[in-house]
Structure formats: structure tokens, C-alpha cells
Amino acid sequence: xxxxxxxxxxxxxxxxxxxxxxxxxxxxxxxxxxxxxxxxxxxxxxxxxxxxxxxxxxxxxxxxxxxxxxxxxxxxxxxxxxxxxxxxxxxxxxxxxxxxxxxxxxxxxxxxxxxxxxxxxxxxxxxxxxxxxxxxxxxxxxxxxxxxxxxxxxxxxxxxxxxxxxxxxxxxxxxxxxxxxxxxxxxxxxxxxxxxxxxxxxxxxxxxxxxxxxxxxxxxxxxxxxxxxxxxxxxxxxxxxxxxxxxxxxxxxxxxxxxxxxxxxxxxxxxxxxxxxxxxxxxxxxxxxxxxxxxxxxxxxxxxxxxxxxxxxxxxxxxxxxxxxxxxxxxxxxxxxxxxxxxxxxxxxxxxxxxxxxxxxxxxxxxxxxxxxxxxxxxxxxxxxxxxxxxxxxxxxxxxx
Amino acid sequence: xxxxxxxxxxxxxxxxxxxxxxxxxxxxxxxxxxxxxxxxxxxxxxxxxxxxxxxxxxxxxxxxxxxxxxxxxxxxxxxxxxxxxxxxxxxxxxxxxxxxxxxxxxxxxxxxxxxxxxxxxxxxxxxxxxxxxxxxxxxxxxxxxxxxxxxxxxxxxxxxxxxxxxxxxxxxxxxxxxxxxxxxxxxxxxxxxxxxxxxxxxxxxxxxxxxxxxxxxxxxxxxxxxxxxxxxxxxxxxxxxxxxxxxxxxxxxxxxxxxxxxxxxxxxxxxxxxxxxxxxxxxxxxxxxxxxxxxxxxxxxxxxxxxxxxxxxxxxxxxxxxxxxxxxxxxxxxxxxxxxxxxxxxxxxxxxxxxxxxxxxxxxxxxxxxxxxxxxxxxxxxxxxxxxxxxxxxxxxxxxxxxxxxxxxxxxxxxxxxxxxxxxxxxxxxxxxxxxxxxxxxxxxxxxxxxxxxxxxxxxxxxxxxxxxxxxxxxxxxxxxxx
Numbered sequence: 001x002x003x004x005x006x007x008x009x010x011x012x013x014x015x016x017x018x019x020x021x022x023x024x025x026x027x028x029x030x031x032x033x034x035x036x037x038x039x040x041x042x043x044x045x046x047x048x049x050x051x052x053x054x055x056x057x058x059x060x061x062x063x064x065x066x067x068x069x070x071x072x073x074x075x076x077x078x079x080x081x082x083x084x085x086x087x088x089x090x091x092x093x094x095x096x097x098x099x100x101x102x103x104x105x106x107x108x109x110x111x112x113x114x115x116x117x118x119x120x121x122x123x124x125x126x127x128x129x130x131x132x133x134x135x136x137x138x139x140x141x142x143x144x145x146x147x148x149x150x151x152x153x154x155x156x157x158x159x160x161x162x163x164x165x166x167x168x169x170x171x172x173x174x175x176x177x178x179x180x181x182x183x184x185x186x187x188x189x190x191x192x193x194x195x196x197x198x199x200x201x202x203x204x205x206x207x208x209x210x211x212x213x214x215x216x217x218x219x220x221x222x223x224x225x226x227x228x229x230x231x232x233x234x235x236x237x238x239x240x241x242x243x244x245x246x247x248x249x250x251x252x253x254x255x256x257x258x259x260x261x262x263x264x265x266x267x268x269x270x271x272x273x274x275x276x277x278x279x280x281x282x283x284x285x286x287x288x289x290x291x292x293x294x295x296x297x298x299x300x301x302x303x304x305x306x307x308x309x310x311x312x313x314x315x316x317x318x319x320x321x322x323x324x325x326x327x328x329x330x331x332x333x334x335x336x337x338x339x340x341x342x343x344x345x346x347x348x349x350x351x352x353x354x355x356x357x358x359x360x361x362x363x364x365x366x367x368x369x370x371x372x373x374x375x376x377x378x379x380x381x382x383x384x385x386x387x388x389x390x391x392x393x394x395x396x397x398x399x400x401x
Numbered sequence: 402x403x404x405x406x407x408x409x410x411x412x413x414x415x416x417x418x419x420x421x422x423x424x425x426x427x428x429x430x431x432x433x434x435x436x437x438x439x440x441x442x443x444x445x446x447x448x449x450x451x452x453x454x455x456x457x458x459x460x461x462x463x464x465x466x467x468x469x470x471x472x473x474x475x476x477x478x479x480x481x482x483x484x485x486x487x488x489x490x491x492x493x494x495x496x497x498x499x500x501x502x503x504x505x506x507x508x509x510x511x512x513x514x515x516x517x518x519x520x521x522x523x524x525x526x527x528x529x530x531x532x533x534x535x536x537x538x539x540x541x542x543x544x545x546x547x548x549x550x551x552x553x554x555x556x557x558x559x560x561x562x563x564x565x566x567x568x569x570x571x572x573x574x575x576x577x578x579x580x581x582x583x584x585x586x587x588x589x590x591x592x593x594x595x596x597x598x599x600x601x602x603x604x605x606x607x608x609x610x611x612x613x614x615x616x617x618x619x620x621x622x623x624x625x626x627x628x629x630x631x632x633x634x635x636x637x638x639x640x641x642x643x644x645x646x647x648x649x650x651x652x653x654x655x656x657x658x659x660x661x662x663x664x665x666x667x668x669x670x671x672x673x674x675x676x677x678x679x680x681x682x683x684x685x686x687x688x689x690x691x692x693x694x695x696x697x698x699x700x701x702x703x704x705x706x707x708x709x710x711x712x713x714x715x716x717x718x719x720x721x722x723x724x725x726x727x728x729x730x731x732x733x734x735x736x737x738x739x740x741x742x743x744x745x746x747x748x749x750x751x752x753x754x755x756x757x758x759x760x761x762x763x764x765x766x767x768x769x770x771x772x773x774x775x776x777x778x779x780x781x782x783x784x785x786x787x788x789x790x791x792x793x794x795x796x797x798x799x800x801x802x803x804x805x806x807x808x809x810x811x812x813x814x815x816x817x818x819x820x821x822x823x824x825x826x827x828x829x830x831x832x833x834x835x836x837x838x839x840x841x842x843x844x845x846x847x848x849x850x851x852x853x854x855x856x857x858x859x860x861x862x863x864x865x866x867x868x869x870x871x872x873x874x875x876x877x878x879x880x881x882x883x884x
Contacts, residue, residue, distance in 0.1 A: 098714075100714065102708060102711035103869060104475055107710075107712065120834060122711075194595060194596050197601060198427065198598070198601075199598060251599070254427070272427045288427075290427075292881070312427075313427035314426060333426060335426065335864045336427070337877060340426065365426065388476060
């Protein structure tokens with residue numbers, strides 16, 4: 001009865017304060033179950049007293065109403081364990097419960113007094129990370145998580161059947177099985193020298209043929225049967241669906257500025273990421289230089305048409321049906337040890353206008369690469385500062401009309 | 402809709418303009434990072450006796466690596482060890498080493514790691530199971546071995562002798578020590594062959610025993626990327642929109658009585674336990690934290706801070722002058738109460754202020770405390786020859802893992818080895834609480850305050866990470882204006 005009555009407001013109150021936050025959406029009983037687990041510890045340490053008096057103290061940042069909700073859950077847990085809640089003078093044991101906290105989460109402390117002896121129970125509960133917020137936009141960036149792992153992800157490719165994850169030392173292949181990605185094969189990427197710090201990589205799959213680019217190395221292979229052959233190579237990397245091809249510095253984390261492919265022979269200042277797109281007869285290139293400036297080129301690559309300061313160093317272009325049809329997704333100018341965000345920018349004339357709200361991310365954006373047959377998707381990689389995990393995700397743009 | 406658009410533009414403008422001329426996120430290579438240190442570091446050997454071990458460890462971490470490390474969130478992570486596991490009793494641990502080279506080009510082997518660790522802790526047995534696997538066998542369970550091996554004292558190094566017979570320490574880290582003038586200057590240069598990739602900066606230079614007078618007057622760091630500040634210097638710098646980062650209150654400021662009833666120092670009479678307790682009750686910790694530490698510190702009642710354990714509040718720590726007077730009177734009925742000489746670090750102006758404040762508080766309870774400055778109070782070896790009744794120590798927080806931090810603090814404070822064995826075997830927070838409570842019994846240690854580490858950062862320095870315990874993580878450090 002109490003469980004049912006508590007459900008709607010209980011979760012709302014505790015959402016920001018307890019690890020039940022995400023669980024509340026799925027299972028409202030998680031806070032009562034934590035309370036029950038805590039009470040079981042108290043009872044087992046206290047020799048299963050039949051009647052207890054319980055008092056509470058709050059040493060944490062828990063607000064009074066959330067504290068009251070917790071107290072009720074703990075009272076309920078005692079009752080469910082067939083323990084009578086009585087006044088101190090009638091109690092077999094006095095239980096003083098303190099809600100405290102440390103830097104990682106909540107600490108529940110019970111001091112169980114029985115005559116002259118006392119027992120202590122300390123239970124630590126991790127603090128739930130706050131849900132990521134995405135502010136109301138005029139143009140919405142939609143982020144879909146594809147894969148998470150503890151080790152670094154450089155780039156990835158996915159279609160209906162396959163997920164390929166490029167890592168510094170290997171290419172991992174996964175197959176779709178009832179909506180889940182199941183490991184299929186791991187193909188090693190041998191290399192003679194240590195990778196540069198902030199190692200980067202590019203993965204391209206066309207018609208089942210794999211091309212992987214790492215600093216000073218290139219691998220070729222097939223999805224089926226899985227194979228990969230790697231060699232030392234300074235071949236240029238495809239940045240933007242093959243429209244932009246550039247040489248990568250083998251001992252560093254940036255492109256040298258020397259371009260190949262359709263722009264062969266041209267060179268720009270060294271850059272971290274670049275994109276190109278065409279509107280009508282106008283071709284645009286955008287590069288995030290290693291000097292912290294983003295440079296826009298229009299129709300030719302001899303001199304920039306505009307320079308933008310204060311951009312993050314990772315960008316990619318995405319095609320949509322909104323506005324001019326082309327939007328640059330760019331990371332924020334934050335250090336890699338801090339949370340990051342991605343925002344859509346539209347280039348109009350020589351101006352860069354933000355056209356979406358930033359999408360907050362819990363860690364640094366490691367990579368953004370344009371993907372999809374019509375450049376309608378951006379594949380991204382980030383490392384969460386909270387979990388430490390690397391996440392592969394896709395970004396698409398949705399018009400807000 | 403118009404309002405929404407304005408909001409959106411405002412948000413976006415902030416995002417795009419926040420970094421001024423320089424955007425950042427992807428690190429850039431090159432440049433020399435210059436750092437000013439407050440104190441003198443005489444050796445970077447993590448096993449050396451040093452007046453300022455936290456600073457020594459900061460330098461040592463650039464060139465020596467541990468098997469594991471603790472990240473900013475408090476998680477244990479692989480470093481030189483790529484994986485590890487323990488037997489069910491947690492007594493025998495195996496660590497698999499990654500492929501790494503020492504700075505002299507030789508490959509790190511399990512035998513090297515075993516030899517290095519045997520110096521760090523001779524109480525454990527080490528064996529190389531194969532070239533890359535080391536087994537560590539402790540006489541009793543060690544629940545948090547992986548966390549403990551992240552402590553600087555467990556850094557892996559080779560000890561070689563040069564042509565002059567001097568000991569040379571060779572590490573595996575991202576930087577090589579290329580210039581060393583003890584107590585004055587140190588230069589570390591990027592290791593191009595580092596297994597984790599060459600560091601971004603070409604070099605990091607440390608200038609020691611810096612007065613900061615010039616920088617504070619100019620309110621600019623000039624060519625320096627960073628320096629340490631004391632809490633009382635924060636306001637001057639903050640007023641000029643400079644970047645100041647504070648760790649959580651990490652360092653423990655505590656009175657440690659050098660002689661106890663067990664008589665560790667012959668010929669020296671201990672201060673009566675009741676007087677020690679009375680002094681603990683007389684100290685106004687809130688005033689020390691609020692006034693002397695300008696609310697940047699927190700009153701200490703336990704060895705570990707509340708933010709780390711969540712249970713420090715249970716140790717009390719409130720001022721109780723009436724009870725202090727009672728205890729003092731009780732003691733006076735049995736023993737002659739002599740003035741307590743209290744030594745503090747003479748190079749730390751705040752320690753002097755705290756010691757003087759303690760003397761004032763003690764007087765309220767009828768106890769005479771005589772503070773005086775000493776040069777080597779933080780060194781355990783030097784403390785043995787100090788002729789004071791007690792010392793005011795500032796002890797860094799070695800780890801953000803509670804049990805590892807408590808074990809290290811017990812070691813730093815010279816507490817009984819038995820406590821350390823209990824700490825290493827503790828499986829529950831309540832066990833650690835009980836051990837800490839016992840350590841504080843007898844009032845040999847009187848916690849006074851937890852104090853943060855303060856860093857003044859130049860805006861050109863990026864990815865300077867100050868961990869929760871005040872340690873610096875400079876793995877991803879880079880500076881602007883370099884290629």
C-alpha cells in the first residue's frame with residue numbers, strides 16, 4: 001500500500017539525490033529495496049531485535065522532504081521485516097540512523113545501541129549522475145548511443161547487420177542479434193612504435209571492404225570473411241565521405257594541412273578536423289586549425305573567406321532538410337578533461353550562426369566524422385568523465401518546424 | 402518563440418566566445434611548461450625522506466610510474482599493469498605488465514618490478530611468474546592491493562650506479578629527468594618512446610623555493626604555467642580574474658605528540674593523556690578553519706576528511722572548554738603540568754598562525770603551549786631528534802581510496818604497524834571507522850583542520866588536472882603558443 005502510494009512523488013523527490021534516479025523510471029521499488037537491504041544489515045548486526053526505536057539525523061545535503069521520504073522507506077522496511085517500531089523505553093534496541101555523504105555518493109550510518117553495547121553499520125550508495133540535458137532548440141541535434149566500452153574508440157561503422165569498432169590496437173566486429181550487438185571477431189592492428197598520445201583513427205567501409213587509417217599505418221580488409229591486413233603507410237585519410245582527403249602527421253594528432261584527392265596539391269594550415277560541402281555552385285571547406293582558429297574557404301583554398309575564434313577542435317558536416325541543408329556540428333572550446341558539448345552551426349555568407357542549442361556531453365568529444373550515404377549522419381566518439389567509458393554515438397539533425 | 406531564439410543565441414554566443422581568441426579541446430604538441438614550486442625538493446626518489454613529500458611525488462610522477470593509478474573519479478585504473486587478479490583470500494595478487502621500456506631503452510620485466518617493489522615494501526614477497534607477470538604475496542589479506550600500488554612509494558624504477566658511484570633512478574614515465582639541481586630546479590623532457598604516446602609538452606621545468614612576490618605584485622603568472630598558493634594568497638589572485646583551483650580539503654593539519662606512555666623516546670616524559678585530551682577539547686577548530694583558512698578548510702575531528710569517508714562527523718571535535726578545564730584539573734591532582742612545546746614548520750606561515758592560535762585556545766583551559774618554528778618537522782627521521790613535546794604536522798592525502806589513505810596517513814603519522822595490517826584487511830567502511838577511532842584513542846594525534854591544495858593556473862595551460870586529493874595529473878597537459 002505504502003509502496004504504491006509513494007511511487008509518483010517518491011521518485012520525483014529522490015530523483016536528484018539518490019541512485020534510484022534512473023531506476024525510478026523502470027522500477028519504483030528500488031529505493032524501498034535499498035532501504036530493505038540497509039535494514040536487513042542493521043537487523044543482522046543487531047541480533048534481530050523484535051522491537052526497535054529509530055531516530056534520524058541528516059548530515060548530508062539531502063533536503064528535508066527527501067529525507068522524510070527515505071525515513072518512511074526505512075520505517076516500512078522495518079515493518080516488512082516484522083520488527084515493531086516502538087518508543088525508546090520499550091525498545092530492545094535503539095537505532096540511530098544518519099544520512100551522510102562522501103564525494104562519491106550517499107553514506108547511511110546506523111548506530112545500534114543495545115544496553116551497553118553498540119554496533120555500527122555503514123552503507124555507501126553511489127550517487128547517480130544527473131540526466132543529460134538538451135536545451136530546447138530551434139533545430140534539434142538527436143544523439144543516439146551505439147556502443148560503449150572501457151577502452152578507446154577511434155571510429156566506428158554500423159549498418160543493419162554489422163558494427164565495426166576501430167580501436168588503437170584492434171578492429172572489433174560485432175553482429176546484430178535480436179537487437180543486440182554480439183562480438184563476432186577481433187582483428188589485430190600490429191604497430192612497431194607506440195601510437196601518439198591522443199591517437200586518432202579513421203574507418204571507412206564500402207561494399208564490405210574495410211579501410212582503416214591510423215597514424216603512420218593503413219589497414220585493408222573485408223567484413224566477410226573477416227580479414228585485416230595492416231602496413232606502415234603515409235596514405236592520406238578520407239575525412240568527409242571521400243570529398244576531402246588529407247595527410248595525417250604520423251607522430252602527432254593533427255592533419256599536416258597537405259590535401260589530396262580532389263584538392264590534391266592544395267595546402268592549408270595544419271588542422272585537427274575538416275569538412276566540405278556544396279550549396280549550388282559554391283563549394284565550402286572548413287578546417288579547425290591547430291592554432292585554435294576555424295577557417296572557412298569558399299570555392300578555392302588559397303585564402304580563407306572567414307576565420308572563427310573560440311571553436312572546439314572537432315567538427316563535421318551533416319546534411320538535412322533544414323535551412324540551407326548543411327550544418328556544421330562542432331565541439332565546444334573546452335579542455336579534454338572537462339565535459340563537452342556539440343552545437344550545430346550554419347554558415348551564411350561569411351557568418352557562422354548557431355542554429356541549435358548545445359547538446360551537453362559528460363566528457364570530451366574525441367571524434368566526429370560525417371557518415372551515411374547522403375552525409376545525413378555524423379558518427380561521434382566521446383569519453384565520459386563520469387564513467388570513464390568511451391561511447392560511440394550517431395548525431396542527426398531534425399528540423400523544428 | 403522570439404524569446405527562445407534570443408536565449409538560444411545567448412547560450413550559443415557564450416559557447417562560441419567563451420575561450421576568447423583560443424578555442425581548445427584537442428591538445429597541441431610542443432612548448433615548455435614552467436612551474437613555480439613553493440618548497441625545495443631534495444630528491445625525487447619516492448622512498449627518500451623529504452620535508453615536502455607531496456611535492457616530491459608530483460615531480461616523481463612525471464618520470465616514474467606505478468602499476469595502477471587512481472583516476473579523477475576515484476577508480477583504480479591500469480598503468481604499468483594491464484590487468485590483475487587476486488586469490489579468494491586476497492593475499493596473493495598477480496599483475497600482468499604491459500609492454501613498456503625504461504628510459505635507458507631496456508624492457509620492463511616482472512623481475513624489474515619485483516626488485517623495485519621489494520624496496521618499497523619488504524614485508525611482501527615478490528616473484529616473477531614469467532617475463533610479464535609478477536605475483537605479490539602478503540602475509541595477511543590486502544583488500545585494496547590495486548589501490549595501494551597506486552601510491553607513489555610503489556613506483557617502479559631501476560636503480561643504477563653512474564661512473565661516479567652515484568645512484569641513478571631510471572623510470573618508464575612520459576617524461577625523462579634531464580636536469581636536476583636539488584632544491585633549486587628540475588627539468589623533465591618528453592619521452593618520445595613512451596608506451597602511452599609522447600607527451601604533448603616538450604618539457605616541464607620546475608623552479609623551487611619561489612617567493613611569488615613578483616607574481617603576486619603583478620597579479621600575473623608571466624611565463625609560468627602554474628604555481629602553488631597558500632590559502633591566504635587566494636584572495637589577491639582571485640581579485641584579478643586569475644584561474645585558481647582548489648582541491649577538496651585534503652591535507653590534515655594535526656598535533657602529533659612525540660612521546661607517549663609507551664615511551665618511544667627515552668629520557669623524554671610524555672604529556673599526560675588527560676592534558677592531551679584537554680588540549681584537543683580546547684582548540685577552536687571552527688575559528689581556525691573560518692578565520693585562518695578563510696573558510697577554505699574544514700575543522701578536523703578524524704584523520705580522514707568527511708568528504709572522503711562520510712563518517713568523520715562521528716568523531717566529534719567540538720570545543721568544550723569546561724570539560725577541558727576539568728581534565729586539566731584532574732591531571733594536575735596527579736602530575737606536574739609543564740608547558741607543552743609545539744614545533745611547527747617554520748617555512749609555512751599558516752602553520753605558525755595555527756600554532757599560535759592553538760596556544761591562545763589552550764590558555765583558556767589553563768594549558769600553556771609554547772609554539773616555535775622548526776626546519777624539518779615533516780620528515781620522520783628528523784622528527785626523532787626534535788626536542789619538542791609535539792609537532793604541528795601537515796600531512797597530504799595520499800589517495801582517494803579511504804583504506805589506502807588511512808594506511809598512508811597512519812604511516813606518515815608514525816602510528817603502529819598493527820593498525821596498517823588491520824586497515825589492509827578491512828572489508829567494510831565500519832571496520833575502517835573502528836580502526837580510525839582506535840588510532841585517535843589516547844589523544845596522541847589531535848586533528849585540527851583539513852586544508853585544500855591551491856593552484857594558480859595560467860590560462861595558457863590546458864588539461865592541468867588536480868585530483869580530489871590535490872595530486873597533479875599532467876598526462877594530458879599542453880600549452881598554447883606551441884607547435
